[in-house]
Amino acid sequence: MRRPTDAAALQRMLGAALGSREPVGPLAQLAGGKGAFDSLDPAVLERPTLIGGGALYTPTSPAPTAPAAEELVRHAQALDVPQILVPNVRRTDDSRALRAAGFLPYAADPECVVRLTGDVDELLRARVGGGRQRALRRCHDAVSRDLTWERIRVSDLGGQPWARDAFVELHRHRAERHGGGHNPYNAQALDALVDGPLADRAEMVVRRRGSTVVQVALTVTSHNGRGLYHLTQAIDPAAYDPVSERGLHEAALYGLYLDARRAGLHWVHLGPGNTDGKRSLGADLFVPLDHWLRAEGVTVPEDTGEEPALSRFAAPPVTTVPVPGPARARNQPRFDTIDLSSNTNPFLGAAGQYPHLDTTELARTYLDTISKLPGHQGTGALTPDHLLFSSGSVDGVMLLLAALASPGESVCVTPPTFPLYAHFARLLRLPLVEVPLGGDDLAELDTERILAADPRVTILCDPNNPVGTRLDPAQVRALVAGARGLVVIDEAYVEFSEKPSYAGLVAEHDNLIVLRTLSKAWALAGARCGIALARPGIIDALRRVQVPFGFTDASQAAVRDRLTNTRRPLAAIRHIRAERDRMAGLLADHPAVERVFPSEANFLLVRLHQHERVMEQLHHAGIVVADVSFLIPGTCRISIGNRRANDALLAAFSAAL
């Protein structure tokens, strides 16, 4: 949709549905069931309201320009209507004209979209899991056995009066069942659609049992012919029970995806709705929407936000440069625009386009996923503004050093630890301060020395690679609270640990950055996806130094699929932990081993009696482990593999004796 002429056509439909030339009615009636206005005074809900700049039907239209907003206000005055509602405006649209004309935003349910690339079954399997995908298909197949399914172009409805009658009848019952509010899909609305400019792009989808219509839906192809808007559907009340309605509903959507895909369409728009429910139908793009209301005596419920102030740690010239060109469009969903801006070749498929820059929903999915993990208190309060996807978490280290440290400012690392921190600091010519970890388990920070060194950035690794231990949380918290500079905590392995993450703390501290990755517990090293969590002012600074388009569509899809199907990865994490503990026990008793360090990661650091001999034997057996004797004498780091690999390692250890 997204075209003012399309919006005007829907508005005429609404006027027809209301039985008047103008789409005017009490706000409560027009917005029935829309929770956005729950906070309003009942008097406001009862006042006549003009619907403008869009219609209450689900497709969104572009936010009005300043002249259009002013014209709306004049129009309402001429009609003597005291209130105006501009419904379903995308939050990413430019809403300055609305605000200037006295409109206020009310958060609505997001617009839910199923993006279709490739095979529908494969896509759903990845997105909603195999069980759910099979259920959708089974439901569709079962329904298709005893119901016929046909599609009628709305412009051809004149020859099919039974379909028109069934549409009207089923929608009348539907409105009654839903509390008897206003029915925007009555005969007059349908006639206005048939006579209007959308008729050639609108279709009725009908299921019949014999000659009885049991379900009827309405769809419109988008202005650019690449997607489908699912406007409405109603189901025979005689066939109505919660189970069969749900079944028919889901079967219809699954059928629509198949048809849309066969027709070469790229997406199906399911309308505003509950994110979790629509996600389980394969939706993977959620566009935030607001209803904008102009009414006397109402105050703004929330400020949808100014750009966050840049962090005080942002180092020049980061303070003065913008986010590189196209990244400024990162909150613009690209799925239903005609893009003639990128000088790409449009003829050879989706890979010819640059990746989506709008990763807001994926960020939300990540935060939602981790907020349900044990030890992640506080992460539920984080927003996509607290998160940056990077090309693996190591890229995050490079970005933060480049954005937040100036020449001459020092970087502190705590050896033995992940060597890449020092590597990047050296590459960026930043002075390095090394403050070794202490204690038998190499888990004690020398916080006094770190604080005395007063580094610009201190990078901790927790659980620490290559040791596997967790740092003392009291010491970490003291460091974050006491440091004048930034503290970075690399939590690459934290999902394998029983102890809490620090991710929930980033909202409280403006000097804390937590790095995460999907390479380890989430088994997506190939997708190259790291995550930096920090205050929005820091994230903004990191964006300014990031190379645009590093997060490919294929990687985004892999990440989305993994994060929305957490059963298998979570089971694998449990399995790896158990196997780690089994291996730790067996290795501790092994005569080749002097010591196994306690581990809360998916690897074990082992000190060997005869390091060289064992390494040679492993080499001979074709087993590769990380020889970290250059960091901690006499040791190697062993990743937890599958049972066969782990047993092969134990056998090779025995052979070295």
Ligand code: PMP
């Ligand atoms: N941090 C630590 C502590 C690691 O051990 C590793 C991988 N060896 C990484 C980061 C790299 O993760 P990514 O694949 O996300 O770059």
